[in-house]
Amino acid sequence: MVTRPRLYSGMQPSADSLQIGNYIGALMQWRELQQSYQAFFSVVDLHALTQPNDPAELREKTRRTAAQYIAGGIEPSRATLYVQSHVPAHAELQWILTTLTGEGEARRMTQYKDKVARYGKDAASVGLLVYPMLMAADILLYQTDIVPVGEDQKQHVELTRDLAERFNARYGRAFTVPMPVIQRETGRIYDLQNPTAKMSKSAESDAGVLWLLDDPAVTAKKIMRAVTDSEGSVRYDRQAKPGVSNLLVIYAALTGRQIPAIEDEYAGRGYGDFKKDLAEVVVNEFAPVRERALALLADPAELDRVLAVNAGRAEEVANATLADVYDKVGLLRRA
Numbered sequence: 001m002v003t004r005p006r007l008y009s010g011m012q013p014s015a016d017s018l019q020i021g022n023y024i025g026a027l028m029q030w031r032e033l034q035q036s037y038q039a040f041f042s043v044v045d046l047h048a049l050t051q052p053n054d055p056a057e058l059r060e061k062t063r064r065t066a067a068q069y070i071a072g073g074i075e076p077s078r079a080t081l082y083v084q085s086h087v088p089a090h091a092e093l094q095w096i097l098t099t100l101t102g103e104g105e106a107r108r109m110t111q112y113k114d115k116v117a118r119y120g121k122d123a124a125s126v127g128l129l130v131y132p133m134l135m136a137a138d139i140l141l142y143q144t145d146i147v148p149v150g151e152d153q154k155q156h157v158e159l160t161r162d163l164a165e166r167f168n169a170r171y172g173r174a175f176t177v178p179m180p181v182i183q184r185e186t187g188r189i190y191d192l193q194n195p196t197a198k199m200s201k202s203a204e205s206d207a208g209v210l211w212l213l214d215d216p217a218v219t220a221k222k223i224m225r226a227v228t229d230s231e232g233s234v235r236y237d238r239q240a241k242p243g244v245s246n247l248l249v250i251y252a253a254l255t256g257r258q259i260p261a262i263e264d265e266y267a268g269r270g271y272g273d274f275k276k277d278l279a280e281v282v283v284n285e286f287a288p289v290r291e292r293a294l295a296l297l298a299d300p301a302e303l304d305r306v307l308a309v310n311a312g313r314a315e316e317v318a319n320a321t322l323a324d325v326y327d328k329v330g331l332l333r334r335a
């Protein structure tokens, strides 16, 4: 049997629903790539603890995130889809990796700096600082070749590569050095109300966020109200027309069409028509995914069973890497 190269990715259970950036920037790629790669997808609940959470809500968001992976096309019999905290090796390898990371190196991560700026130094936990080492552990435990993520995660994957190389050079080769895979145009979908800021599950206002599980009427309304400009022509220009450009990227990503073809179709027509059609495209894309997700969530015991079986598969791979790492760094094996 030819072994397929490995792929790893994950999302935080930081909301009840995924947003369209997660869908276009990550899930659509995952769905394609699971065919040609041996894929591992996790719901990174330990990462989500870096934000304040209500415990019961976190559990529910974890299930909901997993259900949306499956509803969006991840096949849990083909790919390994599991919950991060079900595989203790993640937290264990993270510890080893923190000992290889410079404190200054960790503080240079943009996401950390952004969050410190947003929440203040005292509200930002040490967990937030070591977040990228947990992410590196996720990736490195599975001898991952590629990591499909949105643009915002590129720096973390670069750090993961550095840590893998550092470990391999110091202790002998334990890790595959992974490559980030980032879609150029769709790697960053912007907030519809603030089209220069990344759309995010934890945005302060939800008016510019398109949720996968939103009611279709709400989704359509948000698109009709998306910020544009006064020029009135449907034309891609990231600098001058960030709002319209973002809508064009969403349109193109969901229909598989090229942006110039869409521009031609709407030449001489206003934003109203364009937005109305886009709303239809998004609603038609989301409706079946939403239905499947809600059906899966109606049977949480079955969902939990699937996640448990998949965690078992993940654990086999992860534990083998961790045992090798423990040996290499000189931890005494338990007799």
Ligand code: ATP
Pocket (backbone or CB within 6 Å): 010, 011, 012, 013, 014, 019, 021, 022, 023, 024, 025, 026, 148, 149, 150, 151, 152, 153, 186, 187, 188, 189, 190, 198, 199, 200, 201, 202, 203
């Ligand atoms: P949070 O606000 O809680 O950080 P998020 O919406 O930014 O959540 P994550 O769970 O951090 O999402 O990321 C899941 C995946 O979705 C990652 O691969 C990330 O790069 C991608 N992603 C998130 N937001 C966008 C976006 N606006 N455009 C493209 N990809 C995105």
Ligand code: LTN
Pocket (backbone or CB within 6 Å): 008, 009, 010, 011, 012, 044, 047, 134, 135, 138, 139, 147, 148, 149, 153, 156
């Ligand atoms: N930090 C990532 C989520 C994440 C991840 C990973 C992505 C955690 N571990 C491993 C790819 C591979 C984010 O999207 N915020």
